[in-house]
Amino acid sequence: NQVLSEKDPEVFDIIHKEGRRQIEGINLIASENHCSKAVLDALGTCMNQKYSEGLPGKRFQVGNQHIDENELLCQQRALETFRLNPEEWGVTVQPYSGAISNFIVYTGLLQPHDRIMGLDLPHGGHLSHGYQTRARKVSYVSSFFEVNPYRLNEKTGLIDYDRLEENAKIYNPKVIIAGASAYARLIDYKRIASVAEECGAYLLADMAHLSGLVAANVIPSPFDHCDLVSTTTHKSLRGPRGALVFYRRGVKKVDKKGNKIMYDIENKINKAVYPMLQGGPHQHSIAAISLALKQAQTPQYKEYQTQVLQNSKAMAESLLKRNYTLVSGGTDNHLVLLDLRSKNLDGARMETLLELVNIYVNKNTVPGDKSALIPSGLRLGTPALTTRGLVEKDIDQVVEFIDRATHLVPQISKQSGSKVAEFKSWIQANSESVPELVSLR
Ligand code: PLP
Secondary structure, eight states: OHHHHHHOHHHHHHHHHHHHHHHHSEEOOTTOOOOOHHHHHHHTSGGGGOOOOEETTEESSSOOHHHHHHHHHHHHHHHHHTTOOTTTEEEEOOOSSHHHHHHHHHHHHOOTTOEEEOBOGGGTOOGGGOOBOSSOBOSTHHHHSEEOOBOBOTTTOSBOHHHHHHHHHHHOOSEEEEEOSSOOSOOOHHHHHHHHHHHTOEEEEEOTTTHHHHHTTSSOOSTTTOSEEEEESSSTTOOSSOEEEEEESSEEEEOTTSOEEEEOHHHHHHHIIIIIIOOSOOHHHHHHHHHHHHHTTSHHHHHHHHHHHHHHHHHHHHHHHTTOEEGGGSOSSSEEEEEGGGGTOOHHHHHHHHHHTTEEOEEEOOTTOSOSSSOSEEEEEOHHHHHTTOOHHHHHHHHHHHHHHHHHHHHHHHHHOSSHHHHHHHHHHHGGGOHHHHHHO
């Protein structure tokens, strides 16, 4: 980009270096992806410059005729992409990100201190489903609402639906969230919907990680069973950063007297977006989301998502072949969750070591972990590598690299001491003196 390089060489240089890092590295961060050049082009347009608070046709600023078209097109494509009937489902394309999209749902549907239930963060849930420890409310969601998470069965690594049901009957949440950041298996939305129905709760599916797979129809869709569905647009979906919240136009719930009432949640969600939580929508992102959604309706996209799943399965097989343990024993989606306890390793050391050889992964808690800072797991995802054209045999090679790095951890730990921080500073200072590490780069 010549203009940028001349106008601001400093910023240009940073962007250029980041581009190289992305190309030269092996990215297994399950929440990341590479979107198309067309999507990036749409982000850098005049759409960035317009204020458009409110909804199409009802804006607080004038001059929005083209912006309205932009937003309506994006809504239409979002519904088409997920095969939804516009008479039953509506969508807001305005949320800035995934975390705020979930907060929009809570703000729209709940009063402060109403109760919610989501998958516990250390068991694979997300901060925005409400996370608190005994000592503090880590996510602000837990300050505004009362949160009682459900968890995995620690033996199977699967969501403990029975306990979820037992606890929900006692706790009576108003919103149940079905969704995760680090769960390798399909979620039984139907089962959770029956729990939500029993306690009169709204069921929100947060399909942020899965929306690309759902769009391509290669895994089951949450829409049949849920009242609302939120998603980011930049993970498996492969668009720009942003988020969508889908809502049923009418939702039947039981009121306090036991009567079934039809609630209109469209208004509540739109008001929660603006004026309650956000200001002007990012119309350049909305244009770029439209582009990504169009791409998500093509046969090539279905092939891509099919390959994401095949690569994830190949990754699980390659790891099992090398005697690694996987939480839940395998995968049905785009990620695997590796439990390193059987290898006497931890995720923090592995993440640090792998970064040094340009392999990017996430350390992750696994059921039974005591510390989120030194967790025993690694989360490995295939969306980004699949976008770059890698197939099963390449994934086996990537696992081979990871395995070679794994063997170095005890060796380096011996020299660097027992603490993760010491391990980190040792390898930063001495990485050149470990020939196996140098060869891995
Ligand atoms: N929901 C889930 C399930 C996620 O995994 C994430 C992010 O990783 C989010 C929400 C938040 O998305 P964002 O980072 O765009 O706020």
